[in-house]
Amino acid sequence: MAKQNNTVSSSGTVAVPVKNYKTPKSASERISDKIYWFFRCIIVLNVVVIFLPQLNPARLSEMINKNLSLFSCGVSYSSVIANCGRALRMGWVSEDNFRMLSLFSAFIVLGAVLAAAGGCMSLGNNKLKKRGLLFTAAGGALELGSLFGLYQVYLQFKQSQRPERVLPMLPDTYLLFIILGGALLLLSVLNFILVPKGKKGDVISIEPKFQLFLMMLPVIALAFVFSYLPLYGWRYAFFDYKSGETLSMDKFIGFKWFTSLFQNNATKKDIIRVMQNTLAMSGLGILTSWIPLAFAVFLSEIKNMRFRRFVQTFTTIPNFISWVLVYAIAIAIFSTDGFINTFINSLGGSSDTNYLMSSSHVWLKMLAWGTWKGVGWSAIIYIAAISGIDQNLYEAATVDGAGRFQKMRYITIPDLIPTYCVLLLMSIANILSNGMEQYLVFSNAMNMSDIQVLDLYVYNLGIENGLIPLSTVIGMVKSIISVILLFSANGISKLVRGESIV
């Protein structure tokens, strides 16, 4: 029995019958293991560079869009010739050249994919490693060959009828790709010599730990590309950049945008206004964060189960509709020809106030909409917690003569406080992030100065007005402050409750 328990590891997952891989390794194998780590880094790098527009070796003519990466060049031919329509029509350059360019780009991408597949296989046993090396060698060779092909296209561009219009160029990164492709080929060959030949009858296999890792790899790659790679965009904060241009080192201006936040009077005024709005709306949200709790407590006082169920069902609906729809509802009810005005008019009054266009009480109105949308939903977690309270406690309290409010005060609410504290700490950590959609849809010329929160300000500045660096700076500062707040909240939680919230 005890032996059986041993097969289950401490965290409750199953221990896998693992083969003993610890056969002594030869010297060449140990060297190749070291080389492999370097090799895998090159393979990863080789995949990453094909997605970066600045490093596109296929931009052989200045007519080709500078925001195209090698990958886009290979995948979509139409984007390659997007700006070259005139040159092709006038016959300055043959279209075949562009076709070849796109084809060779596609081959380089294919080479990178092959190399990546080989890199994955390198995590297996010796037999699989050898096969993987064939892949990486093929990938490297394909890349070198295609790069040579690209050079031929470059020569063709040079010999075109109007080189001064076609503007042929050989990007500096061409050399980088030659180095990468060469390294792939060279290291493949080297490893092929070093990796010992597997015994006869060996089957291809990968250690379980690497099997699991390889299954996880696509998820990791996606998370990297969409959550970590944006950090690369922070560099715009240090450049004098206008949308549509490319970045170059001579536009590097250091921390000028950061200081301009405090020196430029107009910006300073804006920021102060925006911070007021942000903190006011978050602050109001935090001040009213007890409302869902009260909602749940009072709802649980309703003894008619049917009615309670009914309320619970329909008060959650607003949470599932978008802010745009909430705005549509606001228009239907509060606009000039909305329900309120129509209703007053049908009773014989005369009213045509547009409640949405006024700039009065914007903060409170936004708070009210937020509460209307969210309260039913936020209350669910408390309702679930209340239904988990031991009923005996209430019975005992009744016997002791406790009234309704005393039971609430001494049984229900103390039970909900821990949950409430966690949510409160989270909302304090998120004090700068109000989200954008609510304020975007409700904003108009009348209320803009009161409704513009930080997120909306960044959107208006960056997307609407194209001030990329300044909005990046603001977003950057916000992200850093948010992380600090989150860790502080977590620290407080650990200190007070002995439990972390993240």
Place this chain on the structure above:
Amino acid sequence: MEKNNQMSRTALREEKKYFREHKTVMKLSGSDIIFSILNYTFFALFTLSCLFPFYYIFINTISDPELVTKGAITLIPRQLTIDNYINMGKVDDLWTSVFITSLRTVIGTSLMVFTSALAGYLVTKNEMWNKKFWYRFLVITMYFNTGLIPWYLNMAMLGITDSFASYIIPAIVAPYNIILVKTYIESIPSEIEESAYIDGASYWMIFRKIIWPLSKPILATIAIFGAVGHWNSLQDSLILNQNSPELYTLQHRLYIYLNQSSNLGALVSSGTSGADSASIAGIINTKIIQYTISMVTIIPILCVYPFMQRYFEKGLMLGAVKG
């Protein structure tokens, strides 16, 4: 014996009497009645406020447009007609948006659910190479946000702006859902998995034959939340695909219609493409356009709502148990 019996009977009677009195006292307490009335009234009113707007928009879309323009429809529909819906059906923009939004909801949700299930299973395996590190690598993305502009620039750099891929690919990996699935899978008895190992099943086989079927409840939960998220999403359409009107989502389309009329007063006179097709369809009243599109946008949510309901608490409670 006789005496004893008598005594217990007296006691019983007294007890009954006490309870009867006590009950009447509770029933008659004035403050309790007032509390109940107030409580019921409040919840009834609040529920009404959540329901009435939808009802109001709905009756306006099925009433005669003339009456709607005059503002004669307040509480009950009059002169029922479905012309508004038929007319809106002629607006091509709307149908493109409905199609795009439905497509992204179906594809995006399926991919997200599959990925969350697989990743949720994998992060329960301690044997994985550097499991802790990779798990943290995923979880950190929930708390750290680089900001709107770097996000946009990144998408532009990757070349997926102004394409349908921008709706799907970035939303595939959802760390929060991965944590939900992980927590659920950890609650499945490990003996089931163990026996499969002994029978020689691979990880993939175990995932497909054991984990996937057993974690269906949580997968249904995240599927519903994911689908609602896709259906309601505005930001990616607004920012990433601003130059491709054929890719606008339904929410974006609704947003445009709402803004056009509230800013310009009259949609018809504005002369934009949306206005053209709307006026071609013979719809004169901006209000009706807004109401009808709102209904089109909201009906799918209301349709899946009854099915969603039972998953609420499950999803939320698991969410409270952090990873």
